[in-house]
Amino acid sequence: MEAxxxxxxxxxxxxxxxxxxxxxxxxxxxxxxxxLCPGCVAHGTPQAKKAHELFQNSDLAVIGLHTVFEHxxxxxxxxxxxxxxxxxLSFPIGVDQPGENGPIPVTMARYRMxxxxxxxLIGRDGAIRHHGFGQEDDMALGAVIATLLSEPTPP
Amino acid sequence: MEAxxxxxxxxxxxxxxxxxxxxxxxxxxxxxxxxLCPGCVAHGTPQAKKAHELFQNSDLAVIGLHTVFEHxxxxxxxxxxxxxxxxxLSFPIGVDQPGENGPIPVTMARYRMxxxxxxxLIGRDGAIRHHGFGQEDDMALGAVIATLLSEPTPP
Amino acid sequence: MEAxxxxxxxxxxxxxxxxxxxxxxxxxxxxxxxxLCPGCVAHGTPQAKKAHELFQNSDLAVIGLHTVFEHxxxxxxxxxxxxxxxxxLSFPIGVDQPGENGPIPVTMARYRMxxxxxxxLIGRDGAIRHHGFGQEDDMALGAVIATLLSEPTPP
Amino acid sequence: MEAxxxxxxxxxxxxxxxxxxxxxxxxxxxxxxxxLCPGCVAHGTPQAKKAHELFQNSDLAVIGLHTVFEHxxxxxxxxxxxxxxxxxLSFPIGVDQPGENGPIPVTMARYRMxxxxxxxLIGRDGAIRHHGFGQEDDMALGAVIATLLSEPTPP
Numbered sequence: 216m217e218a219x220x221x222x223x224x225x226x227x228x229x230x231x232x233x234x235x236x237x238x239x240x241x242x243x244x245x246x247x248x249x250x251l252c253p254g255c256v257a258h259g260t261p262q263a264k265k266a267h268e269l270f271q272n273s274d275l276a277v278i279g280l281h282t283v284f285e286h287x288x289x290x291x292x293x294x295x296x297x298x299x300x301x302x303x304l305s306f307p308i309g310v311d312q313p314g315e316n317g318p319i320p321v322t323m324a325r326y327r328m329x330x331x332x333x334x335x336l337i338g339r340d341g342a343i344r345h346h347g348f349g350q351e352d353d354m355a356l357g358a359v360i361a362t363l364l365s366e367p368t369p370p
Numbered sequence: 371m372e373a374x375x376x377x378x379x380x381x382x383x384x385x386x387x388x389x390x391x392x393x394x395x396x397x398x399x400x401x402x403x404x405x406l407c408p409g410c411v412a413h414g415t416p417q418a419k420k421a422h423e424l425f426q427n428s429d430l431a432v433i434g435l436h437t438v439f440e441h442x443x444x445x446x447x448x449x450x451x452x453x454x455x456x457x458x459l460s461f462p463i464g465v466d467q468p469g470e471n472g473p474i475p476v477t478m479a480r481y482r483m484x485x486x487x488x489x490x491l492i493g494r495d496g497a498i499r500h501h502g503f504g505q506e507d508d509m510a511l512g513a514v515i516a517t518l519l520s521e522p523t524p525p
Numbered sequence: 526m527e528a529x530x531x532x533x534x535x536x537x538x539x540x541x542x543x544x545x546x547x548x549x550x551x552x553x554x555x556x557x558x559x560x561l562c563p564g565c566v567a568h569g570t571p572q573a574k575k576a577h578e579l580f581q582n583s584d585l586a587v588i589g590l591h592t593v594f595e596h597x598x599x600x601x602x603x604x605x606x607x608x609x610x611x612x613x614l615s616f617p618i619g620v621d622q623p624g625e626n627g628p629i630p631v632t633m634a635r636y637r638m639x640x641x642x643x644x645x646l647i648g649r650d651g652a653i654r655h656h657g658f659g660q661e662d663d664m665a666l667g668a669v670i671a672t673l674l675s676e677p678t679p680p
Numbered sequence: 681m682e683a684x685x686x687x688x689x690x691x692x693x694x695x696x697x698x699x700x701x702x703x704x705x706x707x708x709x710x711x712x713x714x715x716l717c718p719g720c721v722a723h724g725t726p727q728a729k730k731a732h733e734l735f736q737n738s739d740l741a742v743i744g745l746h747t748v749f750e751h752x753x754x755x756x757x758x759x760x761x762x763x764x765x766x767x768x769l770s771f772p773i774g775v776d777q778p779g780e781n782g783p784i785p786v787t788m789a790r791y792r793m794x795x796x797x798x799x800x801l802i803g804r805d806g807a808i809r810h811h812g813f814g815q816e817d818d819m820a821l822g823a824v825i826a827t828l829l830s831e832p833t834p835p
Contacts (some may be wrong), residue, residue, distance in 0.1 A: 251449075251456045256411060262819075269820055289452030294406075297444030301406045354727075355734055357822030365830035417664075424665055509572075510579055512667030520675035561759075561766045566721060599762030604716075607754030611716045 218243070218337045219325035221280065223309030225292050227299055233278060233307055235337065241274045242363040243337040247282045247311075247323065250290050250298040252331045258350045259332025260302065265353070266360065267306040273364055274339075279308035282323040282331060287313075336360065340369045373398070373492045374480035376435065378464030380447050382454055388433060388462055390492065396429045397518040398492040402437045402466075402478065405445050405453040407486045413505045414487025415457065420508070421515065422461040428519055429494075434463035437478040437486060442468075491515065495524045528553070528647045529635035531590065533619030535602050537609055543588060543617055545647065551584045552673040553647040557592045557621075557633065560600050560608040562641045568660045569642025570612065575663070576670065577616040583674055584649070589618035592633040592641060597623075646670065650679045683708070683802045684790035686745065688774030690757050692764055698743060698772055700802065706739045707828040708802040712747045712776075712788065715755050715763040717796045723815045724797025725767065730818070731825065732771040738829055739804075744773035747788040747796060752778075801825065805834045 220235055235243065246263035248255035260279075267277040283290045292310055299308060311320035326335060329348045336345035336359055345359050375390055390398065401418035403410035415434075422432040438445045447465055454463060466475035481490060484503045491500035491514055500514050530545055545553065556573035558565035570589075577587040593600045602620055609618060621630035636645060639658045646655035646669055655669050685700055700708065711728035713720035725744075732742040748755045757775055764773060776785035791800060794813045801810035801824055810824050 251452050253456055265817075265819055269817070269823070286452035286455070289449040294444040294449050297406050297441035300441070301408055352730075352734070353818035354730055354822035357819035358734070358826035361823035361826035362830055365827055420662075420664055424662070424668070507575075507579070508663035509575055509667035512664035513579070513671035516668035516671035517675055520672055561762050563767055596762035596766070599759040604754040604759050607716050607751035611751070612718055 216343050217341050218245075218335070218343045219322070221278075221309060222312040222321035222325070223280070224312050225310040227296060227308045228305055229307035233309065235341070238276050238337075239341050240339055240368050241276050242339060242360065243335075244275060244277045244360065245280055245326075245335040245337065246277065247280045247326075247328055247331055247333040247335070249281065249283055249285070249331045250295055251286060254350060255332040256302075259334070260304070262334075262351065262353060262356065263306065264302075264304060266356070269357070270360060270364075275360060275364060277306040279304065279306055280311055280322060281308060282311040282320050282328065282333075283313075284318045284320060284323060284331075287318065336363060338363050339366055371498050372496055373400075373490070373498045374477070376433075376464060377467040377476035377480070378435070379467050380465040382451060382463045383460055384462035388431075388464065390496070393431050393492075394496050395494055395523050396431050397494060397515065398490075399430060399432045399515065400435055400481075400490040400492065401432065402435045402481075402483055402486055402488040402490070404436065404438055404440070404486045405450055406441060409505060410487040411457075414489065415459070417489075417506060417508060417511065418461065419457075419459060421511070424512070425515060425519075430515060430519060432461040434459065434461055435466050435477060436463060437466040437475050437483065437488075438468075439473045439475065439478060439486075442473065491518060493518050494521055526653050527651055528555075528645070528653045529632070531588075531619060532622040532631035532635070533590070534622050535620040537606060537618045538615055539617035543586075543619065545651065548586050548647075549651050550649050550678050551586050552649060552670065553645075554585060554587045554670065555590055555636075555645040555647065556587065557590045557636075557638055557641055557643040557645070559591065559593055559595070559641045560605055561596060564660060565642040566612075569644065570614070572644075572661065572663060572666065573616065574612075574614060576666070579667070580670060580674075585670060585674060587616040589614065589616055590621055590632060591618060592621040592630050592638065592643075593623075594628045594630065594633060594641075597628065646673060648673050649676055681808050682806050683710075683800070683808050684787070686743075686774060687777040687786035687790070688745070689777050690775040692761060692773045693770055694772035698774065700806070703741050703802075704806050705804055705833050706741050707804060707825065708800075709740060709742045709825065710745055710791075710800040710802065711742065712745045712791075712793055712796055712798040712800070714746065714748055714750070714796045715760055716751060719815060720797040721767075724799065725769070727799075727816065727818060727821065728771065729767075729769060731821070734822070735825060735829075740825060740829060742771040744769065744771055745776050745787060746773060747776040747785050747793065747798075748778075749783045749785060749788060749796075752783065801828060803828050804831055 799812045803809045
């Protein structure tokens with residue numbers, strides 16, 4: 216399944232908005248989280264940070280997505296910005312566009328995510344290759360990323 | 371040194387405001403934290419939660435104090451309330467009163483805290499008996515609490 | 526219940542054999558373990574080591590007891606000595622005397638231990654005050670030790 | 681550099697001796713350890729166990745190698761067998777052949793290992809592709825394994 220485009224209202228850690236379409240040919244690790252989700256803070260977000268450092272000289276693009284679907288007033292971009300600063304996150308992070316008909320934001324709905332953290336891996340051809348909810352094992356995730364990186368770039 | 375009184379503008383997890391004066395005769399574990407302080411979230415706050423559970427049938431009173439001294443707009447009571455819900459904290463938590471002449475809140479200044487997390491133990495006589503900044507060892511903290519609990523109640 | 530005396534065939538980390546009778550008036554933390562017991566190596570033995578360091582200026586005596594009840598040929602004193610060296614254990618450790626009628630060694634049987642690790646706390650009066658099998662929480666253990674240390678020395 | 685052949689005096693968890701020559705075409709994770717090496721027990725050996733489970737349906741062969749270079753009398757095959765049982769290791773484990781002129785066993789010397797744990801990855805072509813001493817990061821190791829698995833089998 217082709218990865219849907221991101222719908223982001225505000226970006227951090229990037230000089231310009233990011234579109235998946237422009238990353239075609241690269242592997243993308245999309246880390247969906249909420250700043251007040253304990254499993255994200257303890258595992259998911261540190262894991263995305265580690266992947267960002269470990270694969271920094273590769274074709275992997277790590278992108279954070281703040282998919283707020285609860286406690287909306289508590290997790291505004293102002294609070295997210297402080298969170299990013301305190302946890303020293305340097306990969307690009309986008310704020311998922313609020314949904315029009317409910318608490319689920321737009322990108323989260325497009326990807327049919329079940330909650331946070333969610334780890335999505337997109338191959339060089341733009342297809343979703345991994346879609347995991349909850350705690351991911353580091354070794355398994357490293358293997359998935361390396362496998363996708365080893366695939367040839369589509370013409 | 372006698373423990374200064376708390377200056378709190380809003381309480382969570384308690385039907386009525388708490389004054390240290392009313393806790394004289396009991397041992398008090400004052401856990402000062404900020405919801406976006408990584409060391410608090412990873413160590414200090416879970417430790418306070420564990421102490422609250424472990425000593426629930428004793429004379430120990432565990433009190434959280436949200437001592438915001440940075441990123442004030444990011445850590446409002448609205449965000450704190452969601453944090454308390456998500457991390458399932460059930461001990462009383464007060465919001466330290468904002469300082470008039472700077473970023474340091476009132477109670478934090480009274481206790482001359484150096485940052486967060488800070489663990490303060492107050493004996494049955496109302497005196498500060500332990501004042502620790504940063505990560506505390508669980509075994510050492512359990513020993514300090516038990517030692518204070520073993521002391522006789524002053525007349 | 527009064528703590529039974531130790532039956533030890535060989536001691537490490539002490540210039541002379543240790544008898545509980547000679548420790549009357551002090552608090553004793555008896556850490557029963559096997560060098561090839563995963564729960565001992567991961568939790569119980571490091572916890573005894575931490576207690577030994579944390580309470581080094583107190584009346585606590587930490588004593589290790591190698592209670593081999595399985596794989597006897599694999600956990601001889603020769604192997605134990607290397608284990609003690611590699612894990613840098615400096616508290617006294619005794620080898621529990623082999624049982625005459627089965628795999629359970631003598632002291633282990635006297636204390637009716639169910640397995641390893643077992644943590645036993647003996648009060649200043651020589652009575653067993655805590656008898657725990659498996660992983661003990663650091664904070665809870667620190668509290669038990671401090672409580673026993675706070676008790677007056679019997680005449 | 682082509683991986684030297686193993687020199688093993690005794691095998692566990694395999695019906696027949698294993699030769700690297702017979703594994704040509706597969707990827708090999710050689711985990712060198714000592715049963716009384718704390719860093720092996722805490723990190724290296726559990727990591728090899730995890731890799732064995734994670735890649736069980738792949739072309740990866742995980743092989744343990746007990747490279748005893750100190751405390752020889754303490755880490756005999758009898759003790760190793762109990763260790764394997766207690767830590768529930770199911771991948772093949774060989775006992776490195778004792779050296780003739782010193783404490784370093786034969787395979788350990790052939791690979792010029794500096795200590796334990798050592799993680800060696802051998803590619804499908806039989807060449808050493810990774811040679812790491814000490815604690816390896818799970819994500820990095822998973823990536824190395826997957827990268828080697830993605831390479832074509834040599835003719």
